Amino acid sequence: MYRSHNCGELRLDHVNTQVTLAGWVQRVRNKGGLIWVDLRDRYGLTQLIFEEGSTAKELLDKAGSLGREFVIQAKGTVIERTSKNDKIPTGSIEVKVVELEVLNPAKLPPFLIEDETDGGDDLRMKYRYLDLRRNVIRQKLQLRHRMMQETRKYMDAAQFIEVETPVLIKSTPEGARDFVVPSRVNPGEFYALPQSPQTFKQLLMVSGFDRYFQIVKCFRDEDLRADRQPEFTQIDCEMSFVTQEDVLSMFEGLTRHLFKEVKGVELEEVGRMTFADAMRFYGNDKPDLRFDMRFVELNDLAKGKGFGIFDQAELVVGICAKGAAEYTRKQLDALTEWVKRPQIGAKGMVYVKYNTDGSLKSTVDKFYGQEDLTAWAEAFGAEPGDLMLILSGDTKVVRKQLSELRLKMGEDLGLRDRMVFKPLWVVDFPLLEWDEETERYHAMHHPFTSPKQEDIPLLDSNPGEVRANAYDLVINGVEIGGGSIRIHDRATQQLMFKHLGFSDEEAQKQFGFLMEAFEYGAPPHGGIAFGFDRLCAIFGGSDSIRDYIAFPKNNSGRDVMIDSPSTIADEQLQELSIQLALKK
């Protein structure tokens, strides 16, 4: 037994108790014949005290020589502190030490093990095990732990069965790029790591499992962006004999359960919005509803008044920023420059200030009189003090630009509070989207998503208009989860593959097992997958998922701590019947 108590549990009740503690030296203070050592573990901090005169000289020396992050064991008696620290739960007591053992000394860490550290990103990645020692990081992983436990509690209570699906599966050409694993026993053949357990969970429904879930690692060999990892975690779920409404209700329940149990937040009812409305009103299929600032389309009011830019645009559309009429000319110029940056790409921006004196002042006064601008203001529902920002161009492009501008304005005006949570179901996604590069339709969700029954006739005439039984859960403008009601009969699945440009032969080769399974009594079914890393980040009030992953990889897919990936031995390559083919 290395300890009788942990470093977070001693209280006044324990005074006069003999205790043994073990942990890390947070700091040592030495003053007027007294030495205090703050001893830290995961559970808290306890103050040790050594006093000249009443402590043996040898012990005093030992205490004085302790360094930061030494691992020690201390035996002693709990005493009441003369000056209490009400900032920590153990602040009323300290431990007067009679025995001290250094269990392991420590070199000086390359950065401070404090909430505010002086280590840069790269250094902290290399010494991730030290970064994880900081309370702020460990708490994020403790949040993740709690999220996992509460997720399983909810799913188990709702009779979902947790089933582990295989990690070594089969490479398919659909979707993102697969990571592959050469098979030694089957030379020339490869497994693939799953991008999701999609086909397996559908097979479990064919098997009659009725309700399945799993918290599962998935893999995508994509070029990494700031907030993407090659391996990531999903809460993966599937249900049989359900309509879309059943699925939404079940997982709204999960979301509500997590917010309540993990954050103590009573989440509001989750609204519904069609994909079409989301695009029209927010220019985005994952609108941040912590603030409104809806798009208002001005084609009827703004065209035909001689302003060529608007006249030639497919869409004139704007937002109204409440109380932002006080923006200075300089701020407005900066905003205009911002929308013109290549990342946004607008050609320009029109704004109208609704001054507090009731007058309207725009950048296009030459073309629009007060009467015109008043009509605009009415359309925006603007009031004196508000600022209207208007962009124009091709519908798809301008909506995207205005969406960015809306988010920036929300940020600038302090409307995106991290501790406010606005969930939304976005429904009725298109089934297919046109891909310019390959010149064919791709499945917007995946090829197993069912089209809305009433839209099936459009598959031949106007495929882009076909709506799917697909839905996303969005919180604060972040896509947290997505799913669909699946196709569950062979004929529809074949039709789908045909429209995705698969030959019958290809479809059979890749997904024959699934289509065959549909012929043996497949129930109607549907499901959802939540991005677990992102869900944790949202709960933690963070934009980045990286801190919510114990050992993340950097943007080149490297684990710089263990130095992976790395070269392997020639014998390994030979055994796997592969060789390197490096470009010169």
Add this chain to the structure above:
Amino acid sequence: MYRSHNCGELRLDHVNTQVTLAGWVQRVRNKGGLIWVDLRDRYGLTQLIFEEGSTAKELLDKAGSLGREFVIQAKGTVIERTSKNDKIPTGSIEVKVVELEVLNPAKLPPFLIEDETDGGDDLRMKYRYLDLRRNVIRQKLQLRHRMMQETRKYMDAAQFIEVETPVLIKSTPEGARDFVVPSRVNPGEFYALPQSPQTFKQLLMVSGFDRYFQIVKCFRDEDLRADRQPEFTQIDCEMSFVTQEDVLSMFEGLTRHLFKEVKGVELEEVGRMTFADAMRFYGNDKPDLRFDMRFVELNDLAKGKGFGIFDQAELVVGICAKGAAEYTRKQLDALTEWVKRPQIGAKGMVYVKYNTDGSLKSTVDKFYGQEDLTAWAEAFGAEPGDLMLILSGDTKVVRKQLSELRLKMGEDLGLRDRMVFKPLWVVDFPLLEWDEETERYHAMHHPFTSPKQEDIPLLDSNPGEVRANAYDLVINGVEIGGGSIRIHDRATQQLMFKHLGFSDEEAQKQFGFLMEAFEYGAPPHGGIAFGFDRLCAIFGGSDSIRDYIAFPKNNSGRDVMIDSPSTIADEQLQELSIQLALKK
């Protein structure tokens, strides 16, 4: 809403209720103007009834045309059965159907979806989704689900944090063969899939996580045997500031919790046995203690009496099978043949019958008189009616052979009841074992296991004698879990690598990050990993893990259902900077 109730929940209380059920047609019976359909789902079986006269003709025809495994939806009224079936919970009622919809028809399955099926192994693997539809298989996965939930409940309550460690890690030459994953972004470099999260969990201890666990997939590219899978699941755990006793006590608690909650069994206290005793008394480091039949060594009594085989043997050792003196000559000859099979490899077997009349009869009466045999019987603690079986040879070899014989006798005498559970901690394993092939010592557990402090001086003089702080949990002769107290300082870890034949440079290249971590304040720590698939099989009373895995691979590592592994496209190989190197 496809159903108002599931197929397992209707009772007499529901009589006269209008219900909607959905599920699979288990069977259709048609007799005297009545049609009964057994409707099945995961939750149970409910009888539907259609009656000529009171049911519309069209509906009757539809019911009559239903085939096995059709997926249907039926609306109707719950009525009391005239002839009740007390074998199923819904046996008091049936549903008089007024509406019937075929949600999906089914082809005739290639084997019976019944507890006793007519499908062979290969067929059931190919149509695993249909095999999973059988109650007996699904119940095994439901057991697994329950084991997972209860494991997490126990670990969470004991303040263990569940942390997901990475799947894409680094290949190391130690241990079994790695599966590797070529990196596209880092040409010529590879990730490896983890054989266990060993180094990561140790780093989490260095990080101060104090208690970690995970139910995690691990991977070994080994030649497959009947009960091995390339991907398997572990309950992986690690604790800081613990001695071996703390770890044993914590995981004895987990084992006890699982038995109680999942099986309703109060497990007996888990005994301890040293590796040396296990080998001496049972010839095996995982003795099956459901029966005793301990080895008795006879060197003192059996040597020097002129029987050359015993005289020349290093060890003469036997077991006493209670009540087996009634074995016939034919049975004993068969037993002798059995031990002489190449898999066992004994040269012969001596037996002594202790007849019920008190006389002793052996196969070596020429060399041993009644007095000798009486002394033997005393050593065995034998009584009239017992049978003593004796082997001889080199210690290591003969113990192994006698262990096999002991297990066979236990089996034959019905002493290995699958519903009796005898747990045991085997402790004090050797640190190193000599490998004839590579002519060097290997770590018996793994290179991170600590030697017993008092044995460290032996490392140079007699490495094979050094004992480790390593332990295995054995239940009914099956190794369920194993672990150790780890090395937590750089010097000892380096010493260990040296004894394993690593050069300093190799050790640094492969495990430098871990040894460096030990220099920044590593606490004493230790842990354990349970083979989860095997644990589930033991709980289910089965020898084979395969049925406890939803989608297992066959003995060539193939998933015959999805046909994986498979070839991949040339473009994929190019992107990964590798090419095939198939042997002609």
